[in-house]
Amino acid sequence: MVYFLLGFILILVFNRAYKNTKKIKVNRVSLRKSETENSKKQLTILHLSDIHLENISISPKELSSIIGNKTIDMIALTGDFLDRKRSIPKLIPYLEELNKLNPKYGMYAVFGNHDYFLRENNFEKLKNTLEEYGCKTLQNERITLKINGENINIIGIDDYSTNRSDIERSYKELPNGYNLVLTHDPNIVLEMKDRPFDYLLSGHFHGGQIHWPKPYHLIKMGKLVRMNMVKGLHYHEGKPFYISEGLGQTGVNIRVGSRPEITFHEVS
Numbered sequence: 001m002v003y004f005l006l007g008f009i010l011i012l013v014f015n016r017a018y019k020n021t022k023k024i025k026v027n028r029v030s031l032r033k034s035e036t037e038n039s040k041k042q043l044t045i046l047h048l049s050d051i052h053l054e055n056i057s058i059s060p061k062e063l064s065s066i067i068g069n070k071t072i073d074m075i076a077l078t079g080d081f082l083d084r085k086r087s088i089p090k091l092i093p094y095l096e097e098l099n100k101l102n103p104k105y106g107m108y109a110v111f112g113n114h115d116y117f118l119r120e121n122n123f124e125k126l127k128n129t130l131e132e133y134g135c136k137t138l139q140n141e142r143i144t145l146k147i148n149g150e151n152i153n154i155i156g157i158d159d160y161s162t163n164r165s166d167i168e169r170s171y172k173e174l175p176n177g178y179n180l181v182l183t184h185d186p187n188i189v190l191e192m193k194d195r196p197f198d199y200l201l202s203g204h205f206h207g208g209q210i211h212w213p214k215p216y217h218l219i220k221m222g223k224l225v226r227m228n229m230v231k232g233l234h235y236h237e238g239k240p241f242y243i244s245e246g247l248g249q250t251g252v253n254i255r256v257g258s259r260p261e262i263t264f265h266e267v268s
Contacts, residue, residue: 017255018254020258023260024058024062025245025260026066026262027264029233030266031199031267042267043073043266044264045072045075045180045266045267046076046098046101046103047244047262048262049077049202050080050247051077051091051246052081052082052083052246052247052248054082056247058260072264075106076108076109078109079109079159080114081130083114083115095129095134106134107136108135108143108156109135109136111139112161112184112204113185113204138156138182139164140165142171150177151178154182155180156170159183160191161187178267180199181199182201184203184204187224188202190224197239199242204221205221206245206246206255210258211230218230231258242263245258245259245260
């Protein structure tokens with residue numbers, strides 16, 4: 001009888017934890033470079049991370065419905081799309097829905113550690129799929145946009161956790177302007193003391209995914225966890241960075257103490 005009750009309780013807990021993967025939260029972050037500085041630009045950035053197509057509980061249509069008809073200037077995708085080649089076709093309908101949003105200044109992506117589980121040819125297929133559906137991929141490189149007469153540098157730094165990041169190359173011949181960094185593993189901010197950035201967007205931690213009572217299992221994932229920085233807006237050396245909880249899950253498709261996230265960043 002005791003084992004039956006324990007089994008029943010576990011089923012209830014697991015069911016609740018699975019339902020949490022469908023409870024998408026929409027976060028809005030407003031960030032000004034300076035309270036006293038008048039900027040000519042104001043950008044609305046849609047930020048999605050850690051889609052993990054093997055364990056995602058939101059369909060492309062549901063994603064589109066939640067985002068709605070908002071005016072979006074830019075879409076930033078910060079890695080971990082998938083880790084199996086058979087999942088690559090599943091990415092296409094998500095990209096199609098994102099394209100319907102018509103981001104004024106484009107869609108940009110960096111890769112995460114799970115994306116590099118793919119072998120070389122399959123990784124190229126993933127990259128080509130993103131490019132074919134309107135997403136500019138950045139691997140230790142940057143692109144500069146001219147918006148209202150001001151340079152907006154989109155700096156894509158490759159995955160830090162798999163030793164693919166190259167900060168020096170990413171910042172090579174960087175013109176003066178607003179520096180938006182896209183990367184997967186936020187731990188890289190600890191290596192960027194002497195590098196200028198106005199905002200950094202990342203993911204990787206899933207907000208713990210199972211964040212109860214604390215995400216002890218994340219300790220191995222770098223110093224930021226030990227600094228209690230696993231999700232949301234943080235500052236290091238006075239510079240702001242954001243850690244998304246991501247859309248999908250890894251391992252078991254459940255969440256406890258965390259929820260899938262869609263984020264709108266208003267930067268000016």
